[in-house]
Amino acid sequence: MKIDSIQNGIVLDHIKAGNAMKIYFDLGLDKLDCSVAIIQRATSGKMGKKDIIKIDSASYDINLDVIGYIDPNVTVSIIKDGVTVEKKKVNLPEKLVNIKHCKNPRCISAVEPGIPQIFKLTDKEHGVYRCIYCETKAGK
Amino acid sequence: MRHLIDPMDLSVEEVAELVSLGEDIIKNPDKYAEACKRKKLATLFYEPSTRTRLSFESAMLDLGGSVEGFPSSNTSSVTKGESVEDTVRVVGQFVDIIAMRHPNEGAPKLASMYSPVPIINAGDGGHNHPTQTLADLLTIWEEKGRFDHLTVGLAGDLKFGRTVHSLIKAMSRYEGVKFVLISPEELKVPDYIISEVIEPAGCEYEEITSLEENIGKLDVLYMTRVQKERFFNEADYVRLKDTYILDMKKMAMAKDDMIVLHPLPRVNEIAREVDADPRACYFRQVKYGKIIRMALIMKLLEVNA
Numbered sequence: 001m002k003i004d005s006i007q008n009g010i011v012l013d014h015i016k017a018g019n020a021m022k023i024y025f026d027l028g029l030d031k032l033d034c035s036v037a038i039i040q041r042a043t044s045g046k047m048g049k050k051d052i053i054k055i056d057s058a059s060y061d062i063n064l065d066v067i068g069y070i071d072p073n074v075t076v077s078i079i080k081d082g083v084t085v086e087k088k089k090v091n092l093p094e095k096l097v098n099i100k101h102c103k104n105p106r107c108i109s110a111v112e113p114g115i116p117q118i119f120k121l122t123d124k125e126h127g128v129y130r131c132i133y134c135e136t137k138a139g140k
Numbered sequence: 141m142r143h144l145i146d147p148m149d150l151s152v153e154e155v156a157e158l159v160s161l162g163e164d165i166i167k168n169p170d171k172y173a174e175a176c177k178r179k180k181l182a183t184l185f186y187e188p189s190t191r192t193r194l195s196f197e198s199a200m201l202d203l204g205g206s207v208e209g210f211p212s213s214n215t216s217s218v219t220k221g222e223s224v225e226d227t228v229r230v231v232g233q234f235v236d237i238i239a240m241r242h243p244n245e246g247a248p249k250l251a252s253m254y255s256p257v258p259i260i261n262a263g264d265g266g267h268n269h270p271t272q273t274l275a276d277l278l279t280i281w282e283e284k285g286r287f288d289h290l291t292v293g294l295a296g297d298l299k300f301g302r303t304v305h306s307l308i309k310a311m312s313r314y315e316g317v318k319f320v321l322i323s324p325e326e327l328k329v330p331d332y333i334i335s336e337v338i339e340p341a342g343c344e345y346e347e348i349t350s351l352e353e354n355i356g357k358l359d360v361l362y363m364t365r366v367q368k369e370r371f372f373n374e375a376d377y378v379r380l381k382d383t384y385i386l387d388m389k390k391m392a393m394a395k396d397d398m399i400v401l402h403p404l405p406r407v408n409e410i411a412r413e414v415d416a417d418p419r420a421c422y423f424r425q426v427k428y429g430k431i432i433r434m435a436l437i438m439k440l441l442e443v444n445a
Contacts, residue, residue, distance in 0.1 A: 104245065106243075106244055106245050106265045106266065107244065107245050107246055108224065108242070108244040108245065108246040108247040108249075108250050108264075109246065109250075110244075111244055112223055112224060112225075112244075112250065113223075115223075115225070115250060122336065123336065128336075131246065132246070132249060133245065133246020133247075133249050133250055134245035134246040134264075134265075134267055135245075135246075135267065135332075136245075137332065
């Protein structure tokens with residue numbers, strides 16, 4: 001299968017096979033007007049199989065925290081005029097703000113409308129995030 | 141401005157400072173009788189808890205301050221739909237410090253993000269109850285004279301018991317502390333307390349089901365009530381509520397200097413006959429609770445005697 005290179009936009013590479021759709025929806029890419037290509041289970045020398053996402057928009061402001069939370073090994077390349085001008089490193093973010101909702105029905109964030117949904121990285125080694133209000137673990 | 145939301149908000153040094161201040165309050169109560177003169181405490185209790193509220197109010201009154209607030213959400217603007225953020229922003233204009241109890245976990249944390257005055261978590265659902273932990277710590281200090289190298293048994297509801305979780309967090313910071321976690325399978329301590337608190341602290345621990353067989357090794361026995369309000373299903377509550385009852389037969393197997401703590405109220409998990417035993421500390425613990433709240437209020441208000 002051949003997908004043309006994009007001229008201006010963003011390429012998310014080295015996505016763990018199977019994570020592309022999660023990143024697609026959690027980044028809200030389904031709501032964009034531009035073309036978005038999702039390549040699933042592409043052959044990779046390093047990873048065996050990987051997913052790739054190409055976003056054909058020069059103006060899209062990508063939320064690296066979302067990607068870092070789902071898959072911190074993703075490579076983010078910014079493409080201008082067909083050339084990679086910047087590679088952004090993705091890390092596990094210290095905080096997730098309004099990305100996840102707390103699943104604890106007793107949490108104050110579940111009953112008070114409009115308060116920020118904030119999760120804090122509590123275990124870097126295992127990528128564990130906990131709600132800052134009730135400390136419930138965030139589900140992936 | 142400091143708040144107390146989680147027992148771990150206080151460093152080991154700050155706990156030592158509060159305990160030391162508490163000891164001085166016990167010895168010289170008159171010295172502190174006007175420490176908070178013209179200061180006001182609001183007790184915002186979104187769920188009733190008479191003893192905790194009275195403890196806070198007594199603490200402030202004994203410091204020469206005054207108190208206001210509401211004892212349950214039925215008697216506040218909450219019934220009109222006011223948010224926690226707005227309530228503390230408003231009440232914070234009237235008072236110097238707020239003690240908040242709330243049935244939802246994390247409500248005091250949310251309040252602390254918006255309040256113009258210090259917030260003390262007076263219990264948030266099944267989550268934290270840091271001033272109970274401070275009361276427990278002052279009790280252990282007054283009765284045992286140390287925090288380190290103690291074998292601490294916690295018995296009963298270790299799953300929903302927030303005082304248990306808070307005490308484990310607090311005690312895990314002292315050297316040589318060993319935890320004996322005694323509960324039925326259904327009410328075991330949550331996994332994260334083991335993996336994120338006890339194990340990283342390097343504390344020894346064991347999870348067992350028999351109180352009788354293990355009481356002899358304990359320096360501190362922390363009994364808890366199996367709380368009806370923490371269960372979704374009443375049948376589960378009825379089945380488990382009598383699982384661990386401490387009586388004189390079991391006390392006879394305990395060390396002579398073991399101490400028994402309980403956050404109260406007790407239902408029937410400690411037989412009345414145990415009350416006369418000098419090792420039963422739970423009523424003295426109530427007094428220590430008021431004393432440590434006095435010390436905490438002074439610290440957060442940054443006042444001296």
